[in-house]
Amino acid sequence: MNGDFExxxxxxxxxxxxxxxxIRAPAGGEPSGRFQLDIDEVLDRxxxxxxxxxxxxxxxxxxxxxxxxxxxxxxQHLFQTVFTGPVNGxxxxxxxxxxxxxxxxxxxxxxxxxxxxxLPWEMLFDPETESYLCRxxxxxxxxxxxxxxxxxxxxxxxxxxxxxxxxxxxxxxLDTDAEKHHxxxxxxxxxxxxxxxxxxxxxxxxxxxxTQLLAGPWHVLHFIGHGDYDTHGHEGRIALVxxxxxAAMIESSRLTDLLDExxxxxxxxxxxxxxxxxxxxxDLFAGTAAALVxxxxxxxxxxxFTVSDTAAIAFARGFYTAMAxxxxxxxxxxxxxxxxxxxxxxxxxxxxxxxxxGSTRLFTLTGSPVPDEITNPVRPELPPTVLRAMYIEARGExxxxxxxxxVGLFDDLLTLAPDYKDAAALRNTAQRSRxxxxxxxxxxxxxxxxDWESAARGYAQVQSDPDFPDAADRRQAxxxxxxxxxxxxxxxxxxxxxxxQTVLDVDTELAALDPDAADPDGLTTHAQSALxxxxxxxxxxxxxxxxxxxxxxxxxxDPDGLTTHAxxxxxYAEARRAEEAEDWxxxxxxxxxVQADPSFPDAQARxxxxxxxxxxxxxxxxxxxxxxxxxxxxxxPADRNETPETLRNEAHAKPADHPPxxxxxxxxxxxxxxxxxxxxxxxSKVRAAVLAVLAVTIVGLVVYATQQHATQxxxxxxxxxxxxxxxxxxxxxxxxxxxxxxxxxxxxxxxKLAGGSGxxxxxxxxxxxxxxxxxxxxxxxxxxxxxxxxxxxxxxGGSGxxxxxxxxxxxxxxxxxxxxxxxxxxxxxxxxxxxKLAGGSGxxxxxxxxxxxxxxxLAVSxxxxxxxxxxxxxxxxKLAGGSGxxxxxxxxxxDDPEGLxxxxxxxxxxxxxxxxxxxKLAxxxxxxxxxxxxxxxxxxxWVAVDxxxxxxxADTGNDRVVKLPDGG
Numbered sequence: 001m002n003g004d005f006e007x008x009x010x011x012x013x014x015x016x017x018x019x020x021x022x023i024r025a026p027a028g029g030e031p032s033g034r035f036q037l038d039i040d041e042v043l044d045r046x047x048x049x050x051x052x053x054x055x056x057x058x059x060x061x062x063x064x065x066x067x068x069x070x071x072x073x074x075x076q077h078l079f080q081t082v083f084t085g086p087v088n089g090x091x092x093x094x095x096x097x098x099x100x101x102x103x104x105x106x107x108x109x110x111x112x113x114x115x116x117x118x119l120p121w122e123m124l125f126d127p128e129t130e131s132y133l134c135r136x137x138x139x140x141x142x143x144x145x146x147x148x149x150x151x152x153x154x155x156x157x158x159x160x161x162x163x164x165x166x167x168x169x170x171x172x173x174l175d176t177d178a179e180k181h182h183x184x185x186x187x188x189x190x191x192x193x194x195x196x197x198x199x200x201x202x203x204x205x206x207x208x209x210x211t212q213l214l215a216g217p218w219h220v221l222h223f224i225g226h227g228d229y230d231t232h233g234h235e236g237r238i239a240l241v242x243x244x245x246x247a248a249m250i251e252s253s254r255l256t257d258l259l260d261e262x263x264x265x266x267x268x269x270x271x272x273x274x275x276x277x278x279x280x281x282x283d284l285f286a287g288t289a290a291a292l293v294x295x296x297x298x299x300x301x302x303x304x305f306t307v308s309d310t311a312a313i314a315f316a317r318g319f320y321t322a323m324a325x326x327x328x329x330x331x332x333x334x335x336x337x338x339x340x341x342x343x344x345x346x347x348x349x350x351x352x353x354x355x356x357x358g359s360t361r362l363f364t365l366t367g368s369p370v371p372d373e374i375t376n377p378v379r380p381e382l383p384p385t386v387l388r389a390m391y392i393e394a395r396g397e398x399x400x401x402x403x404x405x406x407v408g409l410f411d412d413l414l415t416l417a418p419d420y421k422d423a424a425a426l427r428n429t430a431q432r433s434r435x436x437x438x439x440x441x442x443x444x445x446x447x448x449x450x451d452w453e454s455a456a457r458g459y460a461q462v463q464s465d466p467d468f469p470d471a472a473d474r475r476q477a478x479x480x481x482x483x484x485x486x487x488x489x490x491x492x493x494x495x496x497x498x499x500x501q502t503v504l505d506v507d508t509e510l511a512a513l514d515p516d517a518a519d520p521d522g523l524t525t526h527a528q529s530a531l532x533x534x535x536x537x538x539x540x541x542x543x544x545x546x547x548x549x550x551x552x553x554x555x556x557x558d559p560d561g562l563t564t565h566a567x568x569x570x571x572y573a574e575a576r577r578a579e580e581a582e583d584w585x586x587x588x589x590x591x592x593x594v595q596a597d598p599s600f601p602d603a604q605a606r607x608x609x610x611x612x613x614x615x616x617x618x619x620x621x622x623x624x625x626x627x628x629x630x631x632x633x634x635x636x637p638a639d640r641n642e643t644p645e646t647l648r649n650e651a652h653a654k655p656a657d658h659p660p661x662x663x664x665x666x667x668x669x670x671x672x673x674x675x676x677x678x679x680x681x682x683x684s685k686v687r688a689a690v691l692a693v694l695a696v697t698i699v700g701l702v703v704y705a706t707q708q709h710a711t712q713x714x715x716x717x718x719x720x721x722x723x724x725x726x727x728x729x730x731x732x733x734x735x736x737x738x739x740x741x742x743x744x745x746x747x748x749x750x751x752k753l754a755g756g757s758g759x760x761x762x763x764x765x766x767x768x769x770x771x772x773x774x775x776x777x778x779x780x781x782x783x784x785x786x787x788x789x790x791x792x793x794x795x796x797g798g799s800g801x802x803x804x805x806x807x808x809x810x811x812x813x814x815x816x817x818x819x820x821x822x823x824x825x826x827x828x829x830x831x832x833x834x835x836k837l838a839g840g841s842g843x844x845x846x847x848x849x850x851x852x853x854x855x856x857x858l859a860v861s862x863x864x865x866x867x868x869x870x871x872x873x874x875x876x877x878k879l880a881g882g883s884g885x886x887x888x889x890x891x892x893x894x895d896d897p898e899g900l901x902x903x904x905x906x907x908x909x910x911x912x913x914x915x916x917x918x919x920k921l922a923x924x925x926x927x928x929x930x931x932x933x934x935x936x937x938x939x940x941x942w943v944a945v946d947x948x949x950x951x952x953x954a955d956t957g958n959d960r961v962v963k964l965p966d967g968g
Contacts, residue, residue: 003103003408005094006142009082010112020082023110026101027093031086039115045074049120050305053346071346075125075132083126092128103412106138106330117141117290120304122349132349134337138330140353140360143293150298150357151428152364153267155219158197159324159363161187162218162266166204166225166240168247179224182309183272186316195324198222204241206248206258213262219363220268220323221259222316227271227288236288238271252291259297267362268329270319271302272312293354298362299329300354301336311347314339319351326418328360329353359431364424387417398426401467403434436462440471447474452482484513488520495523500534503527529555536569545580549573568597579606584614718934721952721961722758723751729954729961731774731784731816732899732944740944740952742961743771743784750774750784752798756963764800765793773816773827773857773942785813785826792816792826794840806842807835815858815869815900823882825866827855834858834868836882848884849877857899857911857942867908869897876900876910876921889921891929899942899954909951911943918943918953920967934964 006024011017012034021032052070083091098105107124111117121141124133133139163183167174180200190196201212204225226239226247235251242248250258259265269292289302301319303312318339322332330353337348394409410427413420443458459475462468487510494502504527511518519525536551552570575590591607594600723729727746734740740753741763750763750771765771769788776782782795783805790810793802807813811830818824824837825847834847834855849855853872860866866879867889876889876897891897895914902908908921909932916937919929934940938957945951951964 003098003101004106004108005091006108006110007082007087008110008112009116018113018116020087022087022090024108025090025094026097026105027090029086029090031090033085033087035081035084037081039119042074042078042119045070049074049123053305053349054308068346071123071349072125074120075123076127078119078121079124079126079133095129103408104137106140107133108140108142110142111290114290120349122304122352134334135341135348138334140330140333140355141290143290143354143356150267150359150362151432152359152361153219153264154366155363156366157195157324158191159195159219159320159365160217161196161198161220161222161320162212162216163198163200163222164204164209164224165200166223166238168226168239168241169245171226171239171247174225182313183222183224183316186313187320189317190321190324196320205243206240206250209240210258210261213259216262217264218262218266220270220320221266222270222272224272236291238288252288252295256292256295256297265296267298268323269297269300270316271300272307272316289352289354293356296356298356299360301329301333302352302354303350304352305347305350307347307350308345310343311340311345311350314343315351323363324365326363326365329355329362330360359435387413387420390416391420391423394423394430395426398430398433401433403430403437406430407434433465433467436465436467440468443471443474447478450481450485452478452485456482480513484510484517487513488517491520491523495527498530500527500530504531536573540569540573543576545573545576549577568594568599572597572600572603575603575606579610582613584610588614718962718964721753721756721963723753723760723961724758726751726959726961728956729959730772730899730941730956732942732952732954732961733774733776733782734944734946734950734952735776735780736778736947738946739776740961741774741776741782742954743774743942745770745772748788750782763795763798765795765802766800768793772814775816775818777818777822778820781818783816783818783824785816787812787814792824794824805837805840807837807844808842810835814856817858817860817866819860819864820862823860825858825860825882827858827868829854829856829871834866847879847882849879849886852877857897859900859902859908861902861906862904863906865902865906867900867902869900869910871896871898871913874914876908891919891921894919899940899944901943901945901951903945903949904947907945909943909945911940911953913939913941913956916940916957918951918964932964932967934962937962 003026004024005026006022008019008021008023010019012019016036016038017034018037019032019034022030048070052068095105109121122132122134122139124139125131126133129136163180165174165176165179167176184191184198187196187198191198199212201209203209223238228237228249235253237249237251238255239247240250259269269289271289289300292300307315315336319332319336322335323329327335333351333353336351340348340350390409390413394406394413397403397406397409407427407430410423410430413423414427418424439458440462443455443462446452446458447455456475456478459468459471459478463471463475465471487506491503491506491510494500494506503524507518507524507527510520532551532554536548536555539545539547539551549570552573571590572594575587575594578584578590579587588607588610591600591603591610595603595607597603721740723742723744725747726742726744728744729742730745731743732740733742734756738756740756742751742753744751748768748770750765750768751760752763753760763782765784765786767789768784768786770786771784772787773785774782775784776798780797782798784793784795785791786793790813792805792807792810792813794805795802805824805826807826807828809831810826810828812828813826814829815827816824817826818840822839824840826835826837827833828835832852832855834849834852835844836847837844847866849868851873852868852870854870855868856871857869858867860882864881866882868877868879870877874894874897876891876894878887878889880887889908891910893915894910894912896912897910898913899911900908910919910921910929912919916939918932918934918937918940920932921929932951934953934955936958937953937955939955940953941956942954943951945967949966951967953962953964955962
């Protein structure tokens with residue numbers, strides 16, 4: 001109704017925290033807030049409050065404090081806790097609006113959590129107006145029931161009340177005759193006038209009450225006896241009488257079933273505490289009342305404290321007299337409080353009213369008129385034109401679909417003239433339309449929140465009403481979304497149980513419903529990889545290495561735990577396949593790569609066997625290379641001392657296991673191709689080259705030469721930087737001063753080599769867990785991806801204290817880069833995306849890159865172009881200007897590219913992890929890639945380049961960082 005100030009009070013995110021929200025207010029608006037409340041502290045004062053209240057009614061009953069202060073203090077505390085900030089402002093404005101309209105403001109409390117029901121909300125005291133809310137206006141407790149809006153029951157007087165007095169012999173005694181006399185005395189006047197009929201159940205047993213209910217109809221059930229609240233079952237109970245005379249505790253849910261025996265079910269239940277004076281906290285009827293209403297009773301009036309006989313009689317008289325003349329139940333409860341006030345007692349705070357659903361009008365009285373002095377509210381002096389004007393205004397509001405306003409106007413009219421034309425029927429129509437509008441709005445809210453089931457149920461209730469033409473379509477859409485949600489839940493269940501084929505089957509159904517809803521959380525992709533992995537293991541067990549290699553390759557598309565073993569298993573399977581094909585060199589190389597994996601204990605022995613079988617082939621290649629050198633020797637100056645025979649002898653005399661000279665200009669190669677020609681400027685150079693041929697052949701290295709008669713370019717020699725104790729070095733960065741930084745992944749630290757030489761220093765990062773990427777800006781700030789902790793850190797000026805950058809939702813971040821504008825980029829590898837923090841602070845943005853699979857390294861050019869190592873797709877991407885469209889650089893043959901770097905000229909360097917090499921894509925990838933002349937690399941993970949063109953590589957497999965001056 002228009003005069004409602006309705007609050008929803010619910011639990012917050014932690015214990016003792018609660019939320020409050022204005023649902024409806026005459027002043028408009030829906031402000032909300034949070035507050036802290038110690039409920040136990042309030043309940044601990046219950047005995048003190050009860051003593052205070054009863055002391056004002058029966059002073060001799062107990063020793064009690066004389067003042068009202070405890071009641072006042074608790075009421076003011078509750079008010080000031082809940083009515084704060086915007087909520088209080090809306091309440092004050094609503095008071096003014098209600099006064100301007102000439103109607104009382106009704107306070108409705110929606111209590112969303114059970115523990116709130118135990119609080120004495122009827123004590124709410126407004127310090128500004130110095131008044132208790134329930135004394136100046138109706139106050140009721142609302143139990144939410146969005147789909148329950150009862151139509152008032154038409155009742156031809158009298159209003160029939162079934163009275164029950166339950167006095168089990170094992171509970172504090174009740175004077176049954178006195179209890180019946182008190183209520184009969186209270187209702188003597190309306191009974192005599194024919195407005196109420198009171199019938200007492202002869203037996204308060206289950207069977208006796210059932211028999212009496214079947215003899216209905218009954219409109220009200222009035223219970224006098226004992227009750228409590230079961231804290232274990234979280235349900236209110238009342239005590240009936242068992243066959244042996246002892247107490248039979250009946251839960252509110254069973255009592256609701258018992259009440260359903262009556263036709264119609266009683267709309268109202270009144271629970272009256274006993275008058276023995278010995279019941280304390282065992283008579284928490286408020287808890288029982290709330291449970292009964294939740295169980296389906298329309299309204300329940302109860303006593304939250306022990307009540308005196310005088311107050312009980314006064315409340316019953318005022319309450320039932322108002323109900324008998326057609327008042328709403330909340331107004332009748334207020335009339336009961338006013339009746340208690342007449343005796344000067346504080347017990348007006350004791351009654352509690354709970355209402356289910358959106359209506360407080362339980363009955364519509366028809367038939368025999370009631371005496372004019374009680375029921376006829378029409379003022380004799382009020383002209384008919386005034387009533388007609390009210391009727392027309394109310395009907396106009398109904399036509400304009402302003403249902404809330406229409407209900408209020410019809411209520412005003414019916415208060416003055418209950419039988420005016422069809423006002424009552426129109427009022428019911430407006431009320432029903434308002435209820436449907438509330439249901440529709442609740443469905444919209446549920447739809448917005450993704451609660452498809454509730455939304456569909458709400459739309460189903462209103463779809464036949466022409467006021468809601470879109471309800472049917474919305475219902476269908478919500479049911480469709482619910483189907484999707486159900487299938488996704490089923491898919492996740494089977495994924496948790498590792499039923500991979502079932503996951504794929506369910507995903508097929510999902511894709512048919514909505515392709516965008518398929519593969520939730522990547523679970524279908526994982527299931528596909530898991531099935532490939534299972535097939536690969538089965539093929540491996542049977543020695544089918546071709547199938548095993550194929551299936552392991554498929555399994556590597558998944559980004560989580562299968563990759564590590566699948567990668568090694570793929571290499572092993574390909575090595576076995578190469579061995580069967582007598583490709584001894586490929587097989588030996590494969591076995592060498594997986595020796596560290598305990599899953600393949602025979603890899604070392606197989607490598608040795610393949611190398612033994614490879615020696616004759618290499619010897620032949622050596623002989624061929626020496627023969628080619630002999631052919632070229634006549635072209636050299638004649639003053640040399642060596643002969644082809646001495647060179648050949650020296651070459652063959654070289655020990656087979658002798659490592660290559662670190663100063664020698666050699667590069668890795670699997671074989672020596674026929675027809676290679678070596679050109680040097682002096683005979684001594686030729687001699688060195690010839691000796692190098694044998695060393696290359698024995699250890700798998702070859703001298704790189706240009707075409708015959710061309711001038712050969714000398715390659716720079718790599719150096720190993722002075723880092724010590726490295727374990728799995730990964731990220732590498734270098735600043736303009738030549739300081740080199742490395743992410744020492746295995747030792748959970750970041751190191752710095754000032755000027756590129758020792759001694760090393762450990763940077764002041766704290767709490768690192770497997771750092772991966774590292775970057776440094778022009779100001780000397782150092783950035784690191786703390787992969788194990790899913791964060792990116794910054795060390796201002798390269799020293800502490802560190803700060804955590806505002807990236808959110810990271811999962812295994814690896815690469816990090818920073819441009820000249822201070823923008824920070826990170827590869828969110830586990831989420832297959834690249835993020836940017838403009839200026840190094842939030843909010844983050846996701847770069848416009850598509851199809852990423854485990855992005856790792858990244859680099860930013862001086863032009864602002866962003867390069868990404870798309871590891872899982874074996875490619876390098878470029879985002880011009882840091883945004884789309886993306887392009888794929890010309891870098892075929894990559895195997896798990898990881899680290900990237902870009903120099904001032906736009907040349908891109910790639911750490912080709914799987915191929916044990918570093919590539920250069922000249923002019924930002926516009927030409928064919930060239931391999932840099934690093935030697936002996938194993939699993940190079942990262943690369944960096946300084947302003948002089950020197951290239952640095954993290955030789956991860958060898959636990960070192962190497963430098964190639966001027967890019968080799």
